[in-house]
Amino acid sequence: MNAIITASELAGESAGERPPVLLDVRWQLGGPPGRPAYDEGHLPGAVYIDLDTELAGPAGAGRGRHPLPDLDVFGAAMRRAGVSADRPVVAYDGGPGWGAARAWWLLRWAGHEDVRVLDGGLAAWTAEGRPLSTVAPEPAEGTFVPRPGALPLLSADDAAALARSGVLLDARAGERYRGEVEPIDPVAGHIPGAVSAPTTENATEDGRFRAAPELRERFAALGAKEEARVGVYCGSGVSAAHEVLALAVAGIPAALYVGSWSEWSADPSRPVATGADPG
Template identity: 50%
Template sequence: MSNFVSVAELNELRTSGVPVRVIDVRWRLDRPDGRADYLAGHIPDAVYVPLDTELSSHGEPADGRHPLPTTAQLQDAARRWGVRDGDVVVAYDDAKGVAAARAWWLLRQAGVDVRVLEGGIRGWRDAGHDVTTDDVTPEAGDVTLTPIGADAITIDEAAALPASGVLLDVRAGERYRGEVEPLDPQAGHIPGAVNLPTVLHFDSAGRILDHDTVRATFAAVGVTPGTAVAAYCGSGITAAHTALVLDEVGIEAKVFPGSWSQWSNTPGRPVAVGDQPG
């Protein structure tokens, strides 16, 4: 079963009688609060999910910018969204699925049947479907989540992974090389990590490329089925997107949720610069 649904498939699900909860996870680095965009127009019955507060927790800088929520925190949030046991959850955003993938990654670990809408809100509109501007407040759900965290690795595990597998840095190349760093105290990358920006796996409309092409892109940096692989980014959001793509093409992967924001805020951690892993 695919991790993605097309606009047509979502529209069919919504009218088929299958219990579906649609969540709007609009979030970007330059616009972390997507509520205004949600209120300007969203898929009917979709619930707005604030990524910073419901798909993340908060701690010290050395914890990273988007630490994982606890299972109890995520369950409380999912119940607020109206999710009930047995529901299909479909997440979307306006950034090629990058933010929606964070919801997918967490909810999948928690035992929820969750998908990401290909093309996001733009694809929905382009297909001619209506949007609404109400602030949806559903009846509270009763979903019971299983413990999350097994698909995450620690900072020490991230440091050790290049010796036995592949650690993917999925940020833009200029951040990996250490040429710019707009958010964190140091520029560069984790020694041994290889750069593969997650945007390479999608077309301009936010649809995943054909699976053979995607597998070839991963294979070029040493990632094939059976490879021990984990992804990191700036703060664990974009890395979940790469985990989504890897799972879609049959490759298991983990995520370092602290990512560069944790690494660069932890004294004593070495930093590599340039276009090579070392």
């Protein structure tokens, strides 16, 4: 099953007999909160999901800035939105797709088999002249119970090992990878052996994913081919989920290091590489 859906496809499915559950996951690093934007207009029937409190646990030492959520909290949020295991789910955000990808990854990791992301997000929907709503729906309670483990997950030690034995992609901006600037975390640089692969290069200017053959070519040039063992990290496990999604579009399975650089760099015993070379 394709991991993404176009606005026109979503409109057709939403008007059908088995409409998908819609999750609005508008989020920006450092704010502002996405709820006010949701209240101003969202896809009809979409339920707002808060990334920081429902798709992540509290930040803390040894956990990173967006660790895995408590499964009870996550499951309750999904059921509140109407999510059940036998009903398709589509997540979207206001761009650049990171919040929606985090929801996609968590649901897939937790065992839901039919989850997609709206390609191009809210902008793709409105660009086709499709309506928005200011009514917050109250869907019937869903029945989804998280059963984690359906997608591969990396610990810090796993990521270090994969950087040596497989392909570990760093989804952050190139200047952060090289250690030229670090606006958020305490140390600049990258995990030794990781390859720079900014997630922004997976999409076109309008926020849609590049075509699958183009993505396959890009990842192959980075060493991430179908037969390779591939993992991804970023700053805190959010934009890396978007890269895992891009890899899925390309047909390449990949593991996610959720703690990412925010966890790695908080431990002074872990090595740090700088410069353009993996190290």
